[in-house]
Amino acid sequence: MTIRDSAVHAAKKFIEQYFPVAEVVFLAGSIVRGEATESSDLDIIVFDGSLDHSYRKSFVEFGWPIEVFVHSFHTYKDFFKENRDRARPSLPQMCAEGIILKDNGRAASIKNEALALLKRGPLPWKSKEVDSARYEITNLLDDLEGSTNPAEDLFTVSRLAAKIHEFVLRVNGCWIGEGKWIVRALKEFNEEFAECFVSIFDEYYKTRQKHRVIGFADNVLKPYGGRLFEGYSIGKSRPKE
Template sequence: MEDDKKLEPVKAAELFINKYFPQCQGALLAGSVVRGESTETSDLDLVVFDQKFSSSYRESFLVYGWQIEVFVHNQSSYKSYFLSDYERARPSMPQMVVEGTILKDNGMITAIKEEARRLLETGPKEWSAETVVQKRYFLTDSLDDFIGCNNRAEGIFIAATLAELVSEFVLRVNKQWVGNSKWVVRSLKAYDAEFTRDFVIAFDEYYKTSEKLKVVHLVDRVLEPYGGRLFEGFSNGKE
């Protein structure tokens, strides 16, 4: 059956839009296939703008030989996602829109792409001085757990938390977008390739050998310009 045969990405996406959203006002193909980073397990990410829907939703399909994730919006619902991404500093929706290949456009896509591009260039909401202090404390707390941990099983997951906190801190104090999962490294690399190399080496060494020193030095290096580790005197919520 045609629906089972794996087609070329753009062809599959076009057929999908014509079949499932024939009346939509606009559609984009985004994700790894557009960036040239697809793997055997990559799916197709589609962003659809269809005014007949009163609210946004997400749905998954298996068709044309592809796993397809479709993100459906009307001509205004996407704005709340742009705002949410700005607040949480993870630009999932704007990134998809900016990088997306246009599949269908009834005259609205250019303006939405420009809106997304401006948001990406502006960067995320800046951390307040109070937030920087709080993040220093939580990063210090996680580092202390890491240093003091003698249980390998627990250490693996403390290190994972520490890595995420370090990457978030580095990016956010420099007003950069953050990511999770594979986007932790991608976001860091987009900001500072040399630091990213040191970051990966430090945690890779810990996971391979249980040696913690490089991770500890890395965290201290990150915290030092902002006052270093923080414990004594920290308070949160006290009236």
């Protein structure tokens, strides 16, 4: 039995025991994508029309760690909207890629809704959001350039990597990632850029040399006006009396 077959078998037994009245069930995650490792878990999305709320719960059953995301046929729509607003499509991605384990006839429509949302992409950034990101990256670059504390630099660079990834993907109308999904999201956008991104930050963590990180960030900002500090404002200044 393959890992995938074993996972499907375990997931079905799990649903029978814990969610026997579930109407639609998807199995998603690394198992489905063929990317399973020794630490992979089962991501199971459960739809139960009798619920008026959603919740998430972790189990260890049938030899697998299992994460269950439980929704009604209304709450998942709120999560789809929230995922689009924050540009991280975790639930739509799971529904789109998931294997159908149980279906009352609504699984296909949920999948199609998820696929359409993924294709549509996140809400586009407005100029104020671009400027806000430029300002934050500028502050991080200023901190890095002026720092003489290598321990602090580790965390400044980590934050800078996350913000650069977000900036590049959002200004290009793409979904962003978190954790290991940062590199995956960048690769989906542009393989060459992703390789450059990884190379530059990998070199920094090996050598602690800042110049390539700083130059890379400046090149990312350049088409959008470069660094931003002077004149940047949030809210509205009170008039002088």
